[in-house]
Amino acid sequence: MWVGFGGGHALKYEAGTSGARMVTEDDCIRALREAAQLLGDSPTKAQYENLGLTPAASTILRQCGGWNDAKRLAGLETNHSRGSRVEPKPDGLDLPDGIEWDELSQDQRWHYRNRERNTARSLQRRRRLRLWVNEQTRERGCRECGEDDPACLDLHHRKPVEKEMEISTMVTSGYGKDRLRSEIEKCDVLCANCHRKEHYERPDLRTTTGVRLVARLRNTYKS
Numbered sequence: 001m002w003v004g005f006g007g008g009h010a011l012k013y014e015a016g017t018s019g020a021r022m023v024t025e026d027d028c029i030r031a032l033r034e035a036a037q038l039l040g041d042s043p044t045k046a047q048y049e050n051l052g053l054t055p056a057a058s059t060i061l062r063q064c065g066g067w068n069d070a071k072r073l074a075g076l077e078t079n080h081s082r083g084s085r086v087e088p089k090p091d092g093l094d095l096p097d098g099i100e101w102d103e104l105s106q107d108q109r110w111h112y113r114n115r116e117r118n119t120a121r122s123l124q125r126r127r128r129l130r131l132w133v134n135e136q137t138r139e140r141g142c143r144e145c146g147e148d149d150p151a152c153l154d155l156h157h158r159k160p161v162e163k164e165m166e167i168s169t170m171v172t173s174g175y176g177k178d179r180l181r182s183e184i185e186k187c188d189v190l191c192a193n194c195h196r197k198e199h200y201e202r203p204d205l206r207t208t209t210g211v212r213l214v215a216r217l218r219n220t221y222k223s
């Protein structure tokens with residue numbers, strides 16, 4: 001069914017060797033498959049145009065609603081999915097509840113596969129950075145007691161105003177070692193116990209008095 005498009009054209013004709021005739025969806029599909037066969041791959045619009053096949057790419061776009069839509073109709077891989085056409089679900093790929101791999105579109109399968117790859121890659125990077133940060137804290141040890149097991153060592157910003165970000169957040173966000181190093185330099189290494197003591201506030205002071213008084217008393221207790 002052809003319902004026309006902008007500019008008042010009711011039908012689209014394409015010149016061919018046997019004279020002008022109406023371009024159908026089947027023509028588009030046939031041409032796309034031919035292009036895929038010639039290229040040995042699902043054609044991009046530019047690749048298709050270079051082959052000089054008919055119907056023209058612009059006609060396919062109008063007829064099928066979009067390049068990927070046309071390729072989906074032809075059973076070809078879309079831009080967002082590469083590799084074999086009906087690839088099996090990769091090992092270890094977790095899908096959200098209620099989502100079946102076989103029922104996903106090619107684009108959706110690409111999305112989940114790629115998300116998995118990105119996650120694995122970024123996890124690997126995070127692991128490396130975390131190990132590196134652990135090494136930095138182990139070498140310095142707790143400022144107060146000398147504890148050097150990274151499992152219980154924290155990085156404590158000496159001056160809150162200097163703090164750009166928690167080191168752990170930087171690791172999770174994938175910051176490079178240079179940025180991490182300059183942030184770590186603003187920190188003291190404290191074990192969990194000594195860190196707790198560092199931040200400890202007497203509850204009675206917090207709940208019964210004004211902020212200014214609390215601050216003054218806190219300074220008194222610290223010195």
Ligand SMILES: [Zn+2]
Nearest residue numbers: 142145191194
């Ligand atoms: Zn300590």
